[in-house]
Amino acid sequence: MESPPHDGAESPGDAIRVETYALLASLLRQAPSEELLETLGGIEEPEASSLRPTRLEQAWQSLAAAARSAQSKPLETEFHNLFIGLGRGELLPYGSYYISGALMDKPLAALRDELARLGLRRAEGVSEPEDHAAAICETMALLADPEHGLPLAGQNQFFSTHAGVWLPRFFQDLQQADNATFYASVGQLGEAFIEFEKVWLDLPE
Numbered sequence: 771m772e773s774p775p776h777d778g779a780e781s782p783g784d785a786i787r788v789e790t791y792a793l794l795a796s797l798l799r800q801a802p803s804e805e806l807l808e809t810l811g812g813i814e815e816p817e818a819s820s821l822r823p824t825r826l827e828q829a830w831q832s833l834a835a836a837a838r839s840a841q842s843k844p845l846e847t848e849f850h851n852l853f854i855g856l857g858r859g860e861l862l863p864y865g866s867y868y869i870s871g872a873l874m875d876k877p878l879a880a881l882r883d884e885l886a887r888l889g890l891r892r893a894e895g896v897s898e899p900e901d902h903a904a905a906i907c908e909t910m911a912l913l914a915d916p917e918h919g920l921p922l923a924g925q926n927q928f929f930s931t932h933a934g935v936w937l938p939r940f941f942q943d944l945q946q947a948d949n950a951t952f953y954a955s956v957g958q959l960g961e962a963f964i965e966f967e968k969v970w971l972d973l974p975e
Contacts, residue, residue, distance in 0.1 A: 784915075784916040787914045787967070787970070790959075791911035792908070792911045794960055795905075795908040798902075799904040800849065801842065801848070802840075802845060803842055807838075807842060810837035811834055812834075813830060813834035826966050829958045829961075829962040832955045832958050832959070833955040833959050835955070836951075836954075837952070837955075848949060848952060852944070852947060852953055860947050860949050861944060863903040863904070864899065864902055865877050865881065866878045866899075869936050878900065878901045880932075882900055884931070885909070888913075888928075890912065901932075906933050909928070909932075910925070910933060922971060926971040929971055930971075933964070938964050941960035944960070945958055
């Protein structure tokens with residue numbers, strides 16, 4: 771996708787937000803490679819502190835621990851069982867399903883209208899509809915980009931309508947899925963990050 775122009779200044783945390791959205795998008799699009807697992811497993815433990823780790827910090831550490839004990843081949847099977855399956859996977863990672871209970875429903879049409887208004891379109895070669903969880907995270911990464919994205923208010927509007935309304939439930943379901951081992955930690959990170967985003971996006975410009 772190509773992102774809309776924006777001349778806003780970068781604020782602290784912008785890069786981390788973009789990278790986290792991009793990571794979640796990658797993990798929800800396909801099983802992680804050995805290289806990505808090695809990178810995630812290299813996340814260091816925070817220094818000892820009298821402060822209790824935040825929920826988001828704990829989620830990052832859980833993901834790092836899961837990556838250190840995971841292997842790419844078994845993860846391909848886990849990913850297939852969760853999201854593809856024979857006919858369908860254990861989970862349906864689509865906004866329309868979570869919002870309206872039906873696939874390819876009105877929420878997807880509204881999302882497509884909004885993406886068109888923003889000048890965004892589905893990348894060539896991508897068969898999944900735009901309300902797939904990975905696509906929503908990819909879109910939020912574009913909108914959060916400090917150079918080419920939208921101001922905070924515009925990000926918040928898109929997030930509230932097309933992401934925050936259903937992604938928390940999806941990430942909760944991912945944590946509880948029968949086929950989720952490594953991906954339970956992805957669900958934990960996703961839920962904690964979306965919770966963080968709700969607070970961040972309500973901050974004044």
